[in-house]
Amino acid sequence: MQEHDLSFVRAEMALAEPAPLSERGLVAWVRKNLIASAGDTILTIIGIALVVMILPQVINWAFINAQWTGPDRTVCATVAQGGIQPDGWSGACWAFVNAKFGQFMLGRYPLEERWRPILVAVLFVVLLVPLLIPKVPRKGLNAILLFLVLPVVAFILLVGNVFGLPHVETSLWGGLLVTLSLSFVGIAVSLPVGIMLALGRRSKMPIIKTLCVVFIETVRGIPLITVLFFASVMLPLFLPAGVTFDKFLRALIGVSLFAAAYMAEVVRGGLQAIPKGQYEGADSLGLGYWQKMGLIVLPQALKLVIPGIVNTFIGMFKDTSLVIIISMFDLLGIVKQNFSDANWATAQTARSGLVFAAFIFWLFCFGMSRYSMYTERRLDTGHKR
Amino acid sequence: MKHIAIGFLGAAALGLMASAASASTLSDVKAKGFIQCGVSTGLAGFSAPDDKGDWQGIDADFCRAVAAAVFGDGSKVKFTPLSAKERFTALQSGEVDILSRNTTWTINRDTALGLNFVGTTYYDGQGFMINAKKLPGVNSALQLSGAAVCVQSGTTTELNLADYFKSNKMEYNPVVFEKLEEVNAAYDAGRCDVYTTDQSGLYGIRLTLGSPADHVVLPEIISKEPLGPAVRQGDDQWYHIVKWTYFALLDAEELGITKANVDEMKNSDNPEIKRVLGQEADTKIGTDLGVSNDWVVNIIKAVGNYGEMFERNVGSGSPLKIARGINALWTKGGLQYAPPIR
Numbered sequence: 240m241q242e243h244d245l246s247f248v249r250a251e252m253a254l255a256e257p258a259p260l261s262e263r264g265l266v267a268w269v270r271k272n273l274i275a276s277a278g279d280t281i282l283t284i285i286g287i288a289l290v291v292m293i294l295p296q297v298i299n300w301a302f303i304n305a306q307w308t309g310p311d312r313t314v315c316a317t318v319a320q321g322g323i324q325p326d327g328w329s330g331a332c333w334a335f336v337n338a339k340f341g342q343f344m345l346g347r348y349p350l351e352e353r354w355r356p357i358l359v360a361v362l363f364v365v366l367l368v369p370l371l372i373p374k375v376p377r378k379g380l381n382a383i384l385l386f387l388v389l390p391v392v393a394f395i396l397l398v399g400n401v402f403g404l405p406h407v408e409t410s411l412w413g414g415l416l417v418t419l420s421l422s423f424v425g426i427a428v429s430l431p432v433g434i435m436l437a438l439g440r441r442s443k444m445p446i447i448k449t450l451c452v453v454f455i456e457t458v459r460g461i462p463l464i465t466v467l468f469f470a471s472v473m474l475p476l477f478l479p480a481g482v483t484f485d486k487f488l489r490a491l492i493g494v495s496l497f498a499a500a501y502m503a504e505v506v507r508g509g510l511q512a513i514p515k516g517q518y519e520g521a522d523s524l525g526l527g528y529w530q531k532m533g534l535i536v537l538p539q540a541l542k543l544v545i546p547g548i549v550n551t552f553i554g555m556f557k558d559t560s561l562v563i564i565i566s567m568f569d570l571l572g573i574v575k576q577n578f579s580d581a582n583w584a585t586a587q588t589a590r591s592g593l594v595f596a597a598f599i600f601w602l603f604c605f606g607m608s609r610y611s612m613y614t615e616r617r618l619d620t621g622h623k624r
Numbered sequence: 625m626k627h628i629a630i631g632f633l634g635a636a637a638l639g640l641m642a643s644a645a646s647a648s649t650l651s652d653v654k655a656k657g658f659i660q661c662g663v664s665t666g667l668a669g670f671s672a673p674d675d676k677g678d679w680q681g682i683d684a685d686f687c688r689a690v691a692a693a694v695f696g697d698g699s700k701v702k703f704t705p706l707s708a709k710e711r712f713t714a715l716q717s718g719e720v721d722i723l724s725r726n727t728t729w730t731i732n733r734d735t736a737l738g739l740n741f742v743g744t745t746y747y748d749g750q751g752f753m754i755n756a757k758k759l760p761g762v763n764s765a766l767q768l769s770g771a772a773v774c775v776q777s778g779t780t781t782e783l784n785l786a787d788y789f790k791s792n793k794m795e796y797n798p799v800v801f802e803k804l805e806e807v808n809a810a811y812d813a814g815r816c817d818v819y820t821t822d823q824s825g826l827y828g829i830r831l832t833l834g835s836p837a838d839h840v841v842l843p844e845i846i847s848k849e850p851l852g853p854a855v856r857q858g859d860d861q862w863y864h865i866v867k868w869t870y871f872a873l874l875d876a877e878e879l880g881i882t883k884a885n886v887d888e889m890k891n892s893d894n895p896e897i898k899r900v901l902g903q904e905a906d907t908k909i910g911t912d913l914g915v916s917n918d919w920v921v922n923i924i925k926a927v928g929n930y931g932e933m934f935e936r937n938v939g940s941g942s943p944l945k946i947a948r949g950i951n952a953l954w955t956k957g958g959l960q961y962a963p964p965i966r
Binding site: 311312319320321338339341342346347350408410564565566568575576577578579580581582584585586588589 | 664665666667668669672673674675676677678680702704705706707710803804805808809812828831832833834835836837942943944
């Protein structure tokens with residue numbers, strides 16, 4: 240090594256200086272995000288003003304002034320309304336939700352049989368959670384249990400009439416039980432049927448193609464509410480007296496077919512986004528139709544349309560509220576029905592009940608949405624922008 | 625698609641034939657072991673779910689009374705909540721055996737729709753409620769010209785409203801909703817000046833408003849709304865059972881038979897009471913009707929007499945606190961009058 244007569248040579252890298260204060264920490268964040276320009280500053284001020292105006296009232300209403308337990312309407316009504324609260328009081332009536340909670344969850348399911356839907360719910364969670372966590376092994380077995388075995392077990396447990404279980408008619412079901420069973424069946428049926436319809440619509444076989452196109456376009460052309468209304472008002476007139484074709488089944492079929500038609504179009508969008516080279520590449524490898532679709536095309540196409548698929552699921556979850564048109568009471572329906580109980584008739588009852596229903600719906604929709612974003616990131620293979 | 629449609633029509637035709645040949649409602653009901661009762665999807669005091677999810681109210685109790693008459697057990701009844709639009713179809717198609725759903729008795733429904741109303745379990749009438757703070761000085765419905773009126777669609781209420789304003793040469797602006805809760809919300813939010821529905825309903829709705837004291841029910845009653853249960857036409861036996869269940873509830877109140885004293889009353893010396901309660905020797909009153917001879921005892925044990933039913937569900941025993949008014953017995957100046965059981 241050569242010696243230099245230089246007095247100082249730096250042998251190692253200088254430590255990086257921390258970024259200047261104006262570029263880091265809270266101050267920088269505020270400058271960048273809240274007051275970067277005059278427009279931003281105005282929007283920030285409006286936003287803060289809105290929060291300051293609304294938030295205290297919401298917290299007051301939902302928590303501080305809220306009534307959590309009570310026997311009847313008196314706890315949620317002011318003196319002028321015939322209750323015990325001071326005049327001018329305004330707070331959530333969670334006591335109403337509390338008293339009706341069992342009904343909101345399970346409808347009019349008989350009290351002594353309520354362990355059955357609860358057991359189904361526990362089984363559902365026990366099977367669903369490991370399926371959602373990628374690290375847990377045995378996905379195939381898990382999926383078979385959830386999508387093939389659980390529906391049978393759930394049907395036996397919920398409907399009864401076998402193994403000494405008393406029969407519980409679906410007309411007694413209600414609340415979250417109806418919402419979740421409709422959406423679960425809808426989701427479980429619509430995805431495979433939708434994929435088949437999408438493949439069929441792009442098929443080169445004319446009969447299959449025509450059938451799929453006719454089905455998709457017919458179903459998409461009629462509002463769900465019309466079909467449900469027809470099933471409830473017209474169908475009984477055509478059936479022999481006393482023969483009732485289960486309303487819940489009518490709703491299940493209607494909702495599933497609808498979701499399947501929409502799903503088909505979502506999946507078709509994904510199929511069309513796959514470049515022709517992928518198909519040709521698969522063909523040149525000598526793969527058959529199902530191998531080509533199952534191994535090359537669908538994995539890419541489905542990954543592309545995850546947002547669309549989850550969109551359809553969430554839409555369907557919320558559409559289940561339409562079954563009120565055939566006098567089935569889903570979560571929203573049963574909450575609204577209980578507004579008519581004179582023992583709980585107060586100015587706050589409807590508000591509290593609706594906020595509760597909205598919260599439950601939000602919980603499920605938000606959960607689905609977050610999980611789909613997580614899945615998208617996990618399956619991301621470099622197409623991300 | 626065509627073949628499916630043809631098959632569907634064929635099935636429909638078969639269905640119509642089968643329904644025409646169905647047996648009597650009483651034997652159907654006895655075979656299945658319960659009465660299927662059509663109620664509303666929720667109306668305070670008439671049919672609304674309680675904390676346990678059981679249906680409570682005058683309409684629900686009436687079905688329990690019929691079940692008690694037929695089976696001796698008021699709990700052998702299943703309820704089907706029906707919207708205003710599907711209620712008649714449900715009765716015609718045999719989905720329900722009794723329609724006990726605050727339904728107004730009209731000639732059109734008795735004839736063209738093929739129903740038979742059994743009586744009037746509640747004499748109601750359409751009224752108006754206004755916000756006195758918003759419309760100060762209004763104390764008669766005749767001052768409501770130009771008002772926006774909240775009304776539920778698909779009911780006789782809508783028709784009566786139009787008739788009333790037309791015959792009084794007044795203008796109005798209807799604000800129409802399908803569901804009762806929507807009408808309530810719209811009125812409470814001030815989207816309309818006037819709320820019109822049956823007066824019994826107005827009292828229930830007033831309980832849910834922000835400041836009930838600000839709202840007044842105007843004195844005018846613009847329609848006759850006799851609310852009662854209905855059955856299908858063409859089955860006289862079932863019609864009689866339901867009709868005389870209603871009469872028995874009234875006769876029991878007139879004779880002072882209550883849920884509490886019905887067992888004592890069986891040993892009463894009063895021949896009329898003995899006859900009503902089926903305690904006469906060789907009585908055939910019940911069996912001629914198609915039920916057991918102690919049918920009235922069963923009814924009263926299940927739901928009490930008419931007065932008890934009224935007070936418990938809409939009167940002093942409930943938050944609604946509706947006065948008996950014209951629903952009092954004829955002996956007390958009301959309209960409730962029943963033919964004698966003899």
